[in-house]
Amino acid sequence: MIMTEIAELKRIASQVRRDIIRMVHSCQSGHPGGSLGCADFMTALFFSELRHKPTAFSMEAKGEDVFLLSNGHISPVFYSVLARSGYFPVSELSTFRKMHSRLQGHPATLEGLPGVRMASGSLGQGLSAGCGIAEAKKLQHDQSLVFVLMGDGEQQEGQIWEAALYASGKKLDRLIGIVDWNGKQIDGPLEEVMPLGDLKAKYEAFGWKVIPFNGNSMEEVVDTLRAARAGAGKGMPQLLLMKTEMGMGVDFMMGTHKWHGVAPNDEQAAVALAQLQETLGDY
Amino acid sequence: MELKIINHQDTRSGFGDGMLELGRSMPEVVALCADLTGSLKLDAFQNAFPERFFQTGISEANMIGMAAGLATAGFIPFTGTFANFSTGRVYDQIRQSVAYSMKNVKICASHAGLTLGEDGATHQILEDIGLMKMLPGMTVINPCDYNQTKAATIAIAKRQGPVYLRFGRPKVPNFIPADTPFVIGKALMIKPGKDVSVFATGHLVWKAVEAVEILRQQGVDAELINIHTIKPLDEEAILESVAKTRCVVTAEEHQMNGGLGDSIAQLLARRMPAPVEMVAVNDQFGQSGKPEELLVAYGLNTPDIVAACHRALGRKNA
Numbered sequence: 311m312i313m314t315e316i317a318e319l320k321r322i323a324s325q326v327r328r329d330i331i332r333m334v335h336s337c338q339s340g341h342p343g344g345s346l347g348c349a350d351f352m353t354a355l356f357f358s359e360l361r362h363k364p365t366a367f368s369m370e371a372k373g374e375d376v377f378l379l380s381n382g383h384i385s386p387v388f389y390s391v392l393a394r395s396g397y398f399p400v401s402e403l404s405t406f407r408k409m410h411s412r413l414q415g416h417p418a419t420l421e422g423l424p425g426v427r428m429a430s431g432s433l434g435q436g437l438s439a440g441c442g443i444a445e446a447k448k449l450q451h452d453q454s455l456v457f458v459l460m461g462d463g464e465q466q467e468g469q470i471w472e473a474a475l476y477a478s479g480k481k482l483d484r485l486i487g488i489v490d491w492n493g494k495q496i497d498g499p500l501e502e503v504m505p506l507g508d509l510k511a512k513y514e515a516f517g518w519k520v521i522p523f524n525g526n527s528m529e530e531v532v533d534t535l536r537a538a539r540a541g542a543g544k545g546m547p548q549l550l551l552m553k554t555e556m557g558m559g560v561d562f563m564m565g566t567h568k569w570h571g572v573a574p575n576d577e578q579a580a581v582a583l584a585q586l587q588e589t590l591g592d593y
Numbered sequence: 594m595e596l597k598i599i600n601h602q603d604t605r606s607g608f609g610d611g612m613l614e615l616g617r618s619m620p621e622v623v624a625l626c627a628d629l630t631g632s633l634k635l636d637a638f639q640n641a642f643p644e645r646f647f648q649t650g651i652s653e654a655n656m657i658g659m660a661a662g663l664a665t666a667g668f669i670p671f672t673g674t675f676a677n678f679s680t681g682r683v684y685d686q687i688r689q690s691v692a693y694s695m696k697n698v699k700i701c702a703s704h705a706g707l708t709l710g711e712d713g714a715t716h717q718i719l720e721d722i723g724l725m726k727m728l729p730g731m732t733v734i735n736p737c738d739y740n741q742t743k744a745a746t747i748a749i750a751k752r753q754g755p756v757y758l759r760f761g762r763p764k765v766p767n768f769i770p771a772d773t774p775f776v777i778g779k780a781l782m783i784k785p786g787k788d789v790s791v792f793a794t795g796h797l798v799w800k801a802v803e804a805v806e807i808l809r810q811q812g813v814d815a816e817l818i819n820i821h822t823i824k825p826l827d828e829e830a831i832l833e834s835v836a837k838t839r840c841v842v843t844a845e846e847h848q849m850n851g852g853l854g855d856s857i858a859q860l861l862a863r864r865m866p867a868p869v870e871m872v873a874v875n876d877q878f879g880q881s882g883k884p885e886e887l888l889v890a891y892g893l894n895t896p897d898i899v900a901a902c903h904r905a906l907g908r909k910n911a
Contacts, residue, residue, distance in 0.1 A: 340664060370667040419694050429694040432685050439690060440656045442662020442670075449623075449664070469686070472652035476659070481651075534785050 313387065315358070319528050322394065323353040323588040327437060327559045329390035329403055329581060332592065337407035339416065343569040344461065345387035347492050347554035350427035351459075351525045359535040359574040364396035375454045376443050378428055380436020381461035381490065382416035387399040388425075389496035391412050393593070400593040434467025436460060437487055441473050444482040455542055459488045465497030466504050471516070477547040478517025485547045486538050487518070490525065491555040494567035513549045525552035560585055594783055595770070596802055602739035602767045604760035604796075605703040609634025611746025614829065616642045618748070619669065620752055626662055626781045627653045632762075633673035633703050653678045657700070659684040664696040669750055673678040675709075676702035676759055677718040678723060691755050692728040696889045699749050700725075701758045705735075706846035707891060708796055708884035709762040717879035723851015726824045732756040732777065733824040735845075735853075737798035739767040741821060742777035752777055759795070761846075763884045766799045769819075780830035786816035789902045789909075790834040793844040793854045794820050797872065799894060802843050804898035815902055823853050828860055835867050840909035842901045844872040846893060868908035870901040 334340035356362075361375045370375070379388045386406065393400045394593045398412070405411035412423040416431030428439045440458035447454055464470065477485050489509065497503045506512070510520045519541060523534040531552075538548050556570065557563025560582040573581055614630055615622045616638050625647040627637050639646040647663075650657040653674055660670035672679065679702035680687070691698045707717050726733045734749065734756065736742040742760045749756040773781070784805055785797070793801035798819050805815045820827065835841055841861065843854035854871035861867050874891050888894045 369665060369711050371665075372667070428661065429689050432689045435654075435658050438658020438686075439662035439665065441655065442659035442664075443666050444662075446663045446666030446668055447657065449644065449668070469654040469658065470653035471657065472649075476649060476652065476655055480647075534702060 311347045312524045316528050316532065317574055318566035319353050319357060319532070321589040322357055323349050323528065325585045326353055326387060326390045326394065326532060328336050328586045328588055328592060329584065330386040331560070331574065331579055331582045332391070333386045333406040334573040335427065336404065338573045339407055340386055340573055341571045342386065342573065343494070343556040344381065344490060344492065345466055346563060347556045348384055348387050348459065348490055349559065350528050351488070351552060352387050352391045354528060354531040355457065355537060356395045358532055359539070364390050364425070367397055369427060371427070371454055372450065373454060375457065376427065376428070377457045378436045378440055379417055379459050380463050381433060381459065382430030383418050385413070385415065388417060391423035392538040393575060395589065398423065403593045433461070433464040434469040437470055440485055440487070441476050441482055444485040447484065453484065453543065455539060456485050457488065458485070459490065459499065462489055462491045462493065462506065463498055463503070463508065474513065474516045474583060478500065479547050482547050484542045484578070485541070486550060486554055489548040490552055490554055491577040492554045496567070496570050498567055510551055514546055517546065518549045519546045520549045520550040520551055522553065525554040526558050570587060594896055596768060596783070598766040598768050600767050601764040602901060603762060603764050604736060604739055604742040605634050605762060607736070607739040607742030608701055608703065608746050608758070608760055609637055610672050612638040612741040614747060615750050616645065619750055621667065622669045622671065623647065623663055624671045624673060624767050625656050627651055627656045627678065629674050632675070633701070635673050635821065638828055653683050654686050657683045660692050660698045661690040663693060663698040664698050669697055671697065671699040671701050673701050673703070675716060676705035676721045677716055680721040681718060684724060684732070688728060692731055695730065696755060699756045699758060701902040704761060705759045705764045706796065707887040707893070708846060710884045710887065711880040711881050714878040719846070719879065720850045721759060722823055722847050722853065723855070726851070726856065730754055731824065732822070733823050734777065735759045735795040736821050737795055737819055738765060738769050740769045740771045740773070740813060741775065741865070744773070745810065745821065748775045748777055761796055765796055768799060768802070771858060778825045778827055780827040781819040781821060783817040783819050786814040787837055788814045789816070789840050789842060790838040790903065790907050791815050791817045791842045791844065791898065792820050792831065792853065792857055793817065794823060795846050797846055798897045800893070801898050803895040804902065808902055813902065813906065820853055823856060826856050826860065829900060831860060832865055833857045835865050839867050840905040841867055841869045842898060842905050843869065844898050847873055849873040849875050868905050870908055871898050871904045872901050
């Protein structure tokens with residue numbers, strides 16, 4: 311990865327963060343904290359690593375990598391990278407969470423939004439769908455990868471561990487799970503609400519290869535995604551344990567769980583946007 | 594329709610044999626099972642098409658999610674486990690990953706109702722039809738015998754969208770002629786009549802056949818219609834029958850709340866009010882026992898249908 315590409319991804323991520331703030335501010339609802347924290351990862355995935363066809367979306371994704379968002383509440387970052395990479399018009403971001411929009415509060419397929427393959431919002435379900443798509447790709451002799459982004463609080467759902475057991479037991483080695491490890495959930499610090507203990511050791515005990523990395527360093531994100539692709543097809547599913555800062559990029563949204571699911575008011579939005587450079591043009 | 598018992602077979606074997614045929618005719622059909630392959634009669638499919646069979650272990654939530662993923666990629670997944678674990682245990686997975694996501698998943702459920710017998714109420718789900726029919730876009734089918742279950746299994750593979758297919762454990766009379774077409778959403782006339790309409794589904798269809806014969810001997814000309822598809826309901830066939838008979842009995846191995854009777858009563862309240870008597874379980878859990886003992890104990894047997902017909906006739910003529 312040459313430095314100009316890293317610089318370009320950082321420029322895109324800045325615009326993605328602006329989109330997130332403007333979307334949740336406009337409808338006065340939604341989840342900015344986790345969205346901001348995952349902006350670097352989602353930008354690198356959609357603009358650098360993913361082998362996909364944004365302008366020719368197909369539900370079946372034959373010959374394409376698949377991305378599933380399991381923690382559907384961070385829909386603002388998902389919608390921003392989908393629009394910015396060409397799945398649908400950027401102008402549609404203004405309809406987020408409003409009546410008759412394809413951009414539902416949590417991602418859905420019902421309205422036919424290109425780029426969304428599974429509804430998510432009720433937590434814990436994405437990794438199972440990822441297992442199913444990975445099995446399908448095996449049957450189709452398709453060596454593409456399946457990425458599933460999950461929250462750290464979401465790891466408290468039992469279904470995730472059913473899927474984790476299946477993925478290693480059946481050697482789904484083109485399945486890549488990502489856990490957004492920001493340490494915060496709605497009711498407070500994850501360690502107080504329900505500690506996960508040693509999550510790395512837990513996934514390893516379930517038979518996964520675990521790669522910890524800093525999800526707010528574009529260089530590390532890009533390197534980790536490259537490493538994950540190189541590590542695919544070797545008999546084990548991979549889990550990218552992604553340390554992030556909830557609210558990353560907006561100073562007053564960092565270091566607290568308060569902005570998990572709260573929208574900024576006019577004044578706060580103005581302060582936030584002043585910290586985020588407009589690089590690609592606001593929608 | 595000629596009514597004679599061809600043989601006694603379990604409806605789940607109709608599912609298993611239907612799956613084997615689908616395996617041969619439709620390469621996009623795949624099967625998933627949560628550690629109940631033998632009970633679901635999926636062994637033959639597994640042996641013939643091992644690469645298209647996914648053993649998930651005792652992880653029903655993951656099985657439903659995986660089915661949604663396989664459907665996303667273009668396959669037609671059939672999931673198999675007991676009816677309780679197929680519905681109540683995984684309701685939110687079905688709701689979000691299958692129904693709301695509009696996935697072409699076929700949820701196939703054995704051991705439904707009281708007639709699984711000795712395992713008792715933990716396994717005897719009597720709420721599954723209601724749970725499934727409330728989901729937008731979900732098709733709900735409860736076939737009555739081996740032949741109909743096999744035909745239904747094959748038919749649902751060709752229907753786009755989520756389907757719930759409910760069948761059972763015990764050997765029961767197999768009487769629907771094997772060449773009877775299975776049309777999803779179309780009621781099946783078993784015996785025309787003019788005095789009372791009997792709408793029956795699942796294992797209670799044969800009980801209703803017996804009841805209609807007893808009624809004939811008593812001078813009552815009952816009409817018997819098999820409603821194998823509870824959703825979408827064949828409203829026109831029901832209204833046509835009730836326009837003639839003006840009174841109704843429903844029969845099913847399910848709670849009164851949420852079952853076939855509830856769907857028919859709702860239709861008639863809107864379109865054609867008429868006395869309705871329901872042969873169903875009334876807000877109770879089941880218990881251990883032999884299937885026939887349970888049907889007697891919970892009022893789902895042939896004489897119960899006969900008595901319900903007399904009550905309906907009495908209300909019509911009051």
